[in-house]
Amino acid sequence: MGAKSIRYLGIVAVSSALFASAVGPARAETVRVPSSSGGTLTLYSAQGYDSTMAKAFQKSTGNQVKLTDDATGNLLAKIAAERNNPQWDVVWFDGDAAMQGLDVQGQLLRWAPANAKNYNALGRSLIPSDHGFYPTAVTAAGALVYNTKKLTPAQAPKDWNDLLKPQFKNQVAAIDPAYSGPAFSLIAGMMQRKGGIAQGQAFFTALKGNGMKVFQTSDSVMNAVQTGARLVGFAQDSGYYGAKSTGAPLGIVYPTSGVTLLPGVIAINAKSKHLAAAEAFVNYVLSQAGQNVMIHDPNDPDANVVPVITGISALKGRQVTGIKWQRLDYKWAASNENAIKLWYHNSIVQ
């Protein structure tokens, strides 16, 4: 066996060692110690401010947070695939309909956080009766954004029905619930306002007849509006304020017939092995300290929310009054979610 053979064996040995260490339990973070006395919790979140919040929580309480930040759809897929052995402790995203789905499957812990006493009237009104999840902030699922270079405030639409007018032919950008969390709340809320699924379908069909085009997310809609591809579009308002703060030529309209309120919601896994840490995290999010961390996250457009906790004020420039909020009947929405999404996909997106 020559020197070259030895070198070859060396490569094999190193790779095998690599492989063994890769799949082996050697790494500290792979060891999961069942414990209910705090320590480390795993957070699945789609919120832009989750990372800042996790760091502040760690600093304030000494608990560790392992964060998986991903789109709501991917988090739902992970949670579904993990059902017989869940790895998450806390889940946090926008939209009570999807959260209600997890709740009816019995996946969420029903409990009463101490800091629920901090809720303002808006916040209290959003707590589900079974206490399976809690609101953390509020945004509008879909307001109307328009290009301020091409439309004056007077020319901008005032209400949803204005989008059917000839001046907005081929100029409206909508969002796709297959990509965007808020999109489903917007669509279901519109149907509820119009008086039912059939009436809502008629309205969306009319919009499509006027050349409305479906983009993926609020952000892609705002990009289309900002660059002039479309004059107006549907967007989650927190995203709008974020884009506005970077100087984008955009304006916002809260339609007079109402906008669907979209709560950020947080919940604990009913099978969590780190209950104490998980409960501490939710309580921290609902505290004034936690809310200030969230709202003043400098890098994050998602932080432009309407607070649900007393003593907290929204960011400067964010409209909190003069908005006609509409509560989505999320139980009705959750039970019709598949049918509505399927219809929207077949009849409006395609």
Added chain:
Amino acid sequence: MTATHLDVGGDSVLQVPGPALEAGTGGTSVPARFRRRAFSVAFAAVATLSLLVLVLYPLITILIQSVFPDVFSVPASLAPSLGSFSRVFSTPEVYGSMLNTAWLGVAVAVLGTLVGAVVAVLVRNTDLPGRRVFDGLVWITLFTPSYLVALAWELLFSRGGFIDSTIAPLPDGVVNTIFSPVGLAAILTLRLFPFSYLAVSAALRGLGSEYEDAARMVGASPLRCWLRINGPLLAPALFAGGLIIFAEAISDYGTAATIAQQAGFNLVTYELYAAMNNAPVDFALTAALALILIVAIAVALMFQARLLRARSYQVITGRTRPARRLPLRAWRLPLTLLMSLFFVAALLLPLAATLAMSFMRNLGDGLVASNFTLANYQAALDAGGEALPAIERSAALAVGAATLAALLGAAVAFVVERTRVPGRAFLRLLTVVTLAIPGIVLAVGYIFAWNQPWMQNVFGFTPYGTIGLLLVAYVAEALPFSARLAGGALAQVGDHLLEAGRMAGATTAQLFRHIVLPVVATALLSTWMLNFTGTLFELPASELLQPAGEPPLSVQIINQYSHYRQGPGTAMTIVAIAIVAVAALLIAGAARAVRARGGKTHARRGF
């Protein structure tokens, strides 16, 4: 003179196995033969086990849910149901997506094969100027991840995108053509033609000029020689390349999610993704659609086998006379221009757009001095931020996965091409079929496979959620393709060389070490590079299997894009591309060193 089988990229299913290493020859002692057999068996065991455990087992855990939808539910149930298939065939947009996918797959396979073959002949067998540069450009195209190209094209050509808002308003015709099934096929062709290029290039190297010389002597023109002799001899290579392109096209998610959606052209991969991303999650439908993709590739395989069985494609070996270079004469300049334009569209445009956007504050403000910023790079490289640790993490994972997949792939290819281990045909089939399975399906299979509650008791930990399992998933995703590339290189090892070695009394280990390894070394390096790049930008497994608190770079990039923070997103992409470029330079150096040392071993695989 020995006739051998022309094998290209190791794909032709009709291939007659060459002499197997373990087949003992007369004159060796029984213990030597026993040792040889033990070596082969151990090798085959590692290769087979790695495919079964890393690829087949996770795939089964997801595919089985198409007929047993509640096998992993709480409570679990083995009640069979065909509901998923009835949902497929009763929902118009789902079965419509199957027709669209079939149409697109065939169109891209045909177009991509032709383009790849023409480019290969121009680069390998003519006096086209800049041949080496074009060869390098093909490799770079192959290394570029599809979702980045799709995103770049979308940002470039969409209404209100980069060109529309910064250079000149795009006419409706352009936008509507790009975001149409035709534009989609064109973009996928630009992305996937390198597979045909590689297969045809390998075949051209083995072609020789003997038949052509004979024809020329009896007065045939060069063009006629190409049409009647060389062209038909390349048929297996064309089919092999076309098959991979078909498999890649029907399983591509990057374009399905971006351009296809904008074109209103619904594809199976999109339906499959939507089924598992909408509440309530429907894994049974995901599994049924994945099975349909597998059936599609199986049909393509049978079709290919039937076409190739009709005639013989043997060439004369020896490689003493390299194929003749076709003089292009008056066609030199126009063809060079055409090739340059082609690579501008396939490569330069998307890369340049990404680079430009990485220096822009706000896309809507266009290409003006006041919109220039370095802040995106500061964010990407901020020591206290989250991007830098992700870059380091992903680079380490990519090195590990590239190395393991290249070695395991070579082992699998060795078993399939050069041994007579029972079941090797199944392994070969598995490596082809898995090419057609979208990464997202394998990734979700990994959750079901490696998050079983009993694993805590048996292994002492749950593999899912560890960075180790993410590495293993990366290896699994790279393994089928690594095996195919290594198979192509192994096919270049002449049987006569192995026979000569065996006659001289070499053991299997010696044959492998002194004959096989030098020949496949440069191919292994290319495979390593492909795996490294693929892993660095890998998305589906990265998203679903990321350890909590340790996100890979690709997830961070796509999160930036999906929040429409194109500035930081494109800056991170450019940083990742710079890492790839450095790795490519190192690998190219290594390949040159191998070639310089072992030029005599026919290791002429280009890089």
